Amino acid sequence: MANVSPVLSIVRDEPASAAIEVAGLTHVYDGRDGKVPALTDIAMTVGAGRFVVIVGPSGCGKTSLLMMMAGLRHQTSGTIRIQGRPIDNPDPERVGVVFQEASLFPWLTALDNIEFPLALRHAPKAERAERANQMLNLVGLQGFGARYPHELSGGMKQRVSIARGLVQDPPVLLMDEPFAALDEQTRMTMGHELLRIWSQTAKTVVFVTHSLTEAVYLADEVLVMSARPGRIIGRIAINLPRPRTYEMMATDIFGCLRDRIWQQIRKEG
Ligand SMILES: Nc1ncnc2c1ncn2[C@@H]1O[C@H](COP(=O)(O)OP(=O)(O)OP(=O)(O)O)[C@@H](O)[C@H]1O
Numbered sequence: 001m002a003n004v005s006p007v008l009s010i011v012r013d014e015p016a017s018a019a020i021e022v023a024g025l026t027h028v029y030d031g032r033d034g035k036v037p038a039l040t041d042i043a044m045t046v047g048a049g050r051f052v053v054i055v056g057p058s059g060c061g062k063t064s065l066l067m068m069m070a071g072l073r074h075q076t077s078g079t080i081r082i083q084g085r086p087i088d089n090p091d092p093e094r095v096g097v098v099f100q101e102a103s104l105f106p107w108l109t110a111l112d113n114i115e116f117p118l119a120l121r122h123a124p125k126a127e128r129a130e131r132a133n134q135m136l137n138l139v140g141l142q143g144f145g146a147r148y149p150h151e152l153s154g155g156m157k158q159r160v161s162i163a164r165g166l167v168q169d170p171p172v173l174l175m176d177e178p179f180a181a182l183d184e185q186t187r188m189t190m191g192h193e194l195l196r197i198w199s200q201t202a203k204t205v206v207f208v209t210h211s212l213t214e215a216v217y218l219a220d221e222v223l224v225m226s227a228r229p230g231r232i233i234g235r236i237a238i239n240l241p242r243p244r245t246y247e248m249m250a251t252d253i254f255g256c257l258r259d260r261i262w263q264q265i266r267k268e269g
């Protein structure tokens with residue numbers, strides 16, 4: 001008889017250490033008209049350094065899930081561990097967050113917006129400035145540090161937001177439709193830029209989008225959620241080589257992957 005452990009056959013292609021572990025997570029909102037079951041029985045593991053994209057119909061609980069992973073909202077039941085520890089409150093040194101709207105302070109310059117999380121924890125001024133400048137360069141905004149948000153384009157504002165999310169060097173970055181308000185061309189460029197930043201910083205990223213093209217382009221793995229109450233109904237590995245290129249979008253395999261995600265969404269949506 002062949003000496004093969006049955007365990008070997010179920011080993012998945014996951015890195016050894018998990019950056020994010022969600023188990024048995026359920027959430028019910030106390031809405032104005034009664035209870036709103038938003039999420040049910042969510043289980044997911046994201047390996048360190050992986051880029052995971054979540055897609056699903058509007059209102060299925062994607063933002064709620066991200067808020068819980070960021071410690072900004074408490075789930076009704078279940079556990080979330082980030083870097084091996086539960087998360088109950090915002091912890092910007094563990095988790096950075098970038099939302100759809102750039103949400104920058106209009107009265108602060110780009111550089112001061114990026115520095116803001118460091119100023120909150122009273123980091124020394126010289127260290128703050130150095131770190132913020134590094135982040136400004138990383139997101140390709142050299143020379144724009146003194147500009148105020150109203151002097152920046154939508155794409156530039158989102159770059160500032162990403163820089164702010166990264167300034168404390170958190171191992172995990174959560175992004176909720178960060179490019180949704182941008183035109184298609186800027187959006188594609190930003191996705192590409194994000195992959196460059198990700199490959200330079202080795203973060204674990206969870207990224208929510210409604211764009212299936214964006215999902216396939218960015219992800220190592222796409223998680224598909226059902227309509228509310230949201231459950232994870234599909235996991236699709238995106239085994240396209242990296243670095244990703246725009247040309248890949250025109251390939252059959254890219255189209256097949258996008259179609260598989262679409263079929264999953266349609267089935268339950
Ligand atoms: N504070 C709240 N009180 C009551 N219900 C809420 C609250 N926040 C969200 N919900 C409800 O929970 C569900 C999930 O909302 P959530 O914003 O997480 O969805 P989403 O997947 O991010 O949607 P979208 O794709 O439109 O951004 C929705 O039905 C929403 O109406």
Ligand SMILES: [Mg+2]
Pocket residue numbers: 062063064176
């Ligand atoms: Mg949302």
